[in-house]
Amino acid sequence: MIGFWAVRSAVTLGALVSVWAAVSTGSMLVHGHPAYTVILAVTFVVCVVVAVRSWRRRVVVRRRLRPLRVVAFGLGVIVIAAVAWLVPSSADEPALAAMRSDAAVTVTEDATEIVLTPTGTVRATGVFFQPGARVDARAYAAVLRPLAEAGHLVVIPKQPLGIAFLSAAAFGGARSAHASVTQWVVGGHSLGGTVAAIDAGSFAGASTWKVVGLLLYASYPATDMSGLGARVLSVSGSNDGLATPAKIDAAKPSLPADTQYVVIAGGVHAFFGDYGPQAGDGVAGVSHDDARTQIEQASVTFVNGFDG
Structure with a gap:
């Protein structure tokens, strides 16, 4: 149950963070190096897909807690945190x-x-x-x-x-x-x-x-x-x-x-x-x-x- 809700929360937060980061980045999505834009897009798509599947599931399926799942979850949280941290400072006038x-x-x-x-x-x-x-x-x-x-x-x-x-x-x-x-x-x-x-x-x-x-x-x-x-x-x-x-x-x-x-x-x-x-x-x-x-x-x- 804890893992079920942890995944739901993380991917929902990841989608929201990606949208916030895109809005905060602004014109840098076009004028910056494309690497960050690609990471934002991939993070958003993956989070939305997993979130939709997770929230559509109404019954908690009991599964063994495998190390690979824990590692994947941890890496996902790190990527979401990195997306937020990497929001750049955009240029202004002059x-x-x-x-x-x-x-x-x-x-x-x-x-x-x-x-x-x-x-x-x-x-x-x-x-x-x-x-x-x-x-x-x-x-x-x-x-x-x-x-x-x-x-x-x-x-x-x-x-x-x-x-x-x-x-x-x-x-x-x-x-x-x-x-x-x-x-x-x-x-x-x-x-x-x-x-x-x-x-x-x-x-x-x-x-x-x-x-x-x-x-x-x-x-x-x-x-x-x-x-x-x-x-x-x-x-x-x-x-x-x-x-x-x-x-x-x-x-x-x-x-x-x-x-x-x-x-x-x-x-x-x-x-x-x-x-x-x-x-x-x-x-x-x-x-x-x-x-x-x-x-x-x-x-x-x-x-x-x-x-x-």
């Missing part, structure tokens, strides 16, 4: 406006990436930028668009399920797809910066399309990269409640001694993109627009330095 092409920048978007291409002369240095965990890739369009306006090709991958580690191979694909870019600055926000640091370590010594710079937004590497053969810029916020100033300072020995540090006074974690407030973040002491401008200026100055 990032959405920055997704429109104009005379200076052409914006292209497909299922796995966003590319900002200068309409004029494209510089030799391109930028590959990993979003933060469960954040809409479009949320970084406004803060990164000035790099494209300055002549740099910018690639923003759409991460499967919004997890940067699941798009660890994306930079290799970007290098091959944009062969006209002879050198790269890799960067990222939060967890995206941690994965970008791995790419920097892997490709800094490459003979072609090598990484010459690492751009960290409210982020730091997970391992010792003090010997990295590339220049590094770390931009952080003094009021960041997640990548706190203490964490940024503690990670300094893991970065090269000549790393440049820019601290946005009053800046918080969510100010490195445009996706709304973030749980656990600090209280801002500066406007989002002012913080974004400072981040843009530091980034453009850093990346421009690689082209002489």
Whole structure:
């Protein structure tokens, strides 16, 4: 009897959670990586089918409690919880406006990436930028668009399920797809910066399309990269409640001694993109627009330095 009602409750909840997650995700169902949409759809269909069969059964059938049934039930609960946890933070203005092409920048978007291409002369240095965990890739369009306006090709991958580690191979694909870019600055926000640091370590010594710079937004590497053969810029916020100033300072020995540090006074974690407030973040002491401008200026100055 307990198992009977547990299954009924779980699959009914799973169907409701899938609908809630789809509504909460909104336009990201179309503009995000398709992996999450597929998981939502499969979870909803499976839960509805099992729920209908379960609720139509009026008599409890006695069955032996087999380990496989317990495991299947446990995995189902985990999937439902993951569906709820993986709901992404969607982009808002001015990032959405920055997704429109104009005379200076052409914006292209497909299922796995966003590319900002200068309409004029494209510089030799391109930028590959990993979003933060469960954040809409479009949320970084406004803060990164000035790099494209300055002549740099910018690639923003759409991460499967919004997890940067699941798009660890994306930079290799970007290098091959944009062969006209002879050198790269890799960067990222939060967890995206941690994965970008791995790419920097892997490709800094490459003979072609090598990484010459690492751009960290409210982020730091997970391992010792003090010997990295590339220049590094770390931009952080003094009021960041997640990548706190203490964490940024503690990670300094893991970065090269000549790393440049820019601290946005009053800046918080969510100010490195445009996706709304973030749980656990600090209280801002500066406007989002002012913080974004400072981040843009530091980034453009850093990346421009690689082209002489």
